[in-house]
Structure formats: structure tokens, C-alpha cells
Amino acid sequence: MRHTLPLTPQFYVTAPQPCPYLEGRMERKLFTSLSGDGAMQLNDSLSKQGFRRSQNVLYRPSCADCAACLSARIDVAAFAPTRSQRRTLNRNAELSRRATSPWATEDQYELFRDYLDERHADGGMADMDVFEFAAMIEETPIRSRVIEYVHPERGLTGVALTDVLDDGLSMVYSFYDPDRQGDSLGTYMILDHIEIAREAGLPYVYLGYWVPGSPKMGYKAKFKGVELYVGGKWAPMRDPSDYDAERHPLKTDPIAEQVANISLPDLRSPRG
Structure with a gap:
């Protein structure tokens, strides 16, 4: 007998564990598997609804009494670099960009x-x-690239694992030479991804989650054109101080309600 995977994705919830962003809180994630012929369609659709990819899993925070994590993306058309960001571009002008297939190397x-x-x-x-x-x-079951940044003398200086969505680039994970912290390499790679998206005619660069009250995430609020996924829709970011990370038992909908409100693509006709 032939068995096939169900067309409708199955959603699950992780066990609570310590939150990496806000001290004293517990995090929980809603997730689903990313596989099969419809993987790219599902990734495109759920990324627009606040989900992120980790290997062959799509996840979104679903904490019991906290809704601080907000998915963030940059509207490329609305972006303009600040004076500080222009200085970052100039400081890293020697770096060359090299896009490769998702293949890990020793370097x-x-x-x-x-x-x-x-x-x-x-x-x-x-x-x-x-x-x-x-x-x-x-x-990765979808269209992904490794973007390497190479210095003519120091060699490999920064790396970004990037997914190509139907409406933008999603920066899955990036890292860089910690000895060059003063060069703002993390900011530089985001600025360069904005340029890559602009060149490709893609409207957005997805940054992952912005968390008010978390110093680790503060840099994401410094880009003009940032949008946040709040209340089931994307909206331009207001003053960062307008957002809070206060706990409240009614801030997060029950899991069944969350799943019912997810819009799913028609996976019976995978994109060619």
C-alpha cells in the first residue's frame, strides 16, 4: 500500500524552556515540518505570517503569557540609510560578496x-x-544561498545563510569575525541584503524577531522601513518605546485558535 504525506501541514508545540531574550520568562514555539513538493509554497506563505525557518522546520513563538516577539522585515522601497549606516558601508567597502549554494566549509x-x-x-x-x-x-528543502563576505587580506569575514522567498530575502542566520566588532559587520550584511533585494526586484528583507526590552534585538529597530507583524498583519514600526514586553494571560490566543487563523497555500498544485 502506498502512503503519502498529508496535504494539510500538522502543527505542534514545543515544551516550555528558558527564553533567550527576556530573563525570567519561558518560551514555547508553534512549529510544523517543511518537506515535500510544496515546501517552497509553505515557506513563502508562513514567512508572511511571522514564521521562521530552521532546517526543515517552520516555527513561530507561542508563549503562554507573553507576546513580546514580533516578526520584523524591511520594506526595501521605504528604506534609506542613516548617516551611521552610510559610514558602515564605507568602512566595509573592501569586502567582496560571494553567493554560493548552501554547502558548509571548514572556513x-x-x-x-x-x-x-x-x-x-x-x-x-x-x-x-x-x-x-x-x-x-x-x-534546506527550499531555495537557499550562503552569502560570504571576503576581505582581500583577512579572507572570510562574514557569512549569511539566506532563503529566497517569492517576496524577499529571509536572513536565516548570520555570523562574522568578532575581532572586527567596531566595523558593524552585522549591520553591514543587512544593508547589503537590502541592496541584493533591490537589485532582484524583491520588496522585503526578513530579519527574524524583534523583541522590545531585549538589548540583543535593539539593532533591528535602527533601520528605516521596518515593518512588524502584529495582530495578524504587517504594519510600519512606530517609535520602539511604544511597544512593551509586559506579560498578560490574554495576550496569546489558545493554540487551536492560532492554528485555525493560519492561512495555508493550496499544496495540491506545487509551483513549478
Whole structure:
């Protein structure tokens, strides 16, 4: 007997674990598998509804009494660099961009380890070995690219794992030389992705989650043209101080209600 995967994605919830962004809180994620012929359609659709990709899984925060995490993207047409961002572009003008297939290399892993050891030694990825790193880069069922940034003398300086959506670029994960912290390489890679999207005629660059009250996420609010996914729709970001991370038992809808409100593509006719 032949068995096929169900056309309708199945959604699950992770067990609560400590929040990496706000101290003293517990996080929980709503997730679904990303596989099969309709993977790109599903990724495109759910990315527009606040989901993010990690290998072959799509997830969105679904914490019991907190709704602080807000999906963020940059409207390329509305973006204009600040004076500080123009200085960042000038400081990194020597870097060359190299786009490759999602294939992990030793140079990438060495840079990744340096970045984690210096910037995120106590984070969830701190113990990631070379095989897990390769899986993060290579296990993608959709159209993904590795964007490398190379200095003429220092060599590989920054890396971004990037998904190509039907309406933009999604920066899945990026890392860079921690010894060049003063060059604002993280900001530079976002600025360059805005330019890549502009060149490709794509309207958005997806940045992941912005969390009010989390210093780790503050940089995302510094880009003109940022939009946030709030209340089931995208809207231009107001003054960052207008948003709060206060807990409230009614801030998050029940899981069944969340799933019922997700708009799913027709996976019976995969895109060619």
C-alpha cells in the first residue's frame, strides 16, 4: 500500500524552556515540518505570517503569557540609510560578496566557532559541532544561498545563510569575525541584503524577531522601513518605546485558535 504525506501541514508545540531574550520568562514555539513538493509554497506563505525557518522546520513563538516577539522585515522601497549606516558601508567597502549554494566549509565553521565563543558562549548554539553546523547550512528543502563576505587580506569575514522567498530575502542566520566588532559587520550584511533585494526586484528583507526590552534585538529597530507583524498583519514600526514586553494571560490566543487563523497555500498544485 502506498502512503503519502498529508496535504494539510500538522502543527505542534514545543515544551516550555528558558527564553533567550527576556530573563525570567519561558518560551514555547508553534512549529510544523517543511518537506515535500510544496515546501517552497509553505515557506513563502508562513514567512508572511511571522514564521521562521530552521532546517526543515517552520516555527513561530507561542508563549503562554507573553507576546513580546514580533516578526520584523524591511520594506526595501521605504528604506534609506542613516548617516551611521552610510559610514558602515564605507568602512566595509573592501569586502567582496560571494553567493554560493548552501554547502558548509571548514572556513565557515572556523569563523562560526570564533563568533560563538566571543559573542554567544552561553547561547543555545554554543556546543554545536561541525556536523550540526553542516546540517544547519545544508538541510534546506527550499531555495537557499550562503552569502560570504571576503576581505582581500583577512579572507572570510562574514557569512549569511539566506532563503529566497517569492517576496524577499529571509536572513536565516548570520555570523562574522568578532575581532572586527567596531566595523558593524552585522549591520553591514543587512544593508547589503537590502541592496541584493533591490537589485532582484524583491520588496522585503526578513530579519527574524524583534523583541522590545531585549538589548540583543535593539539593532533591528535602527533601520528605516521596518515593518512588524502584529495582530495578524504587517504594519510600519512606530517609535520602539511604544511597544512593551509586559506579560498578560490574554495576550496569546489558545493554540487551536492560532492554528485555525493560519492561512495555508493550496499544496495540491506545487509551483513549478
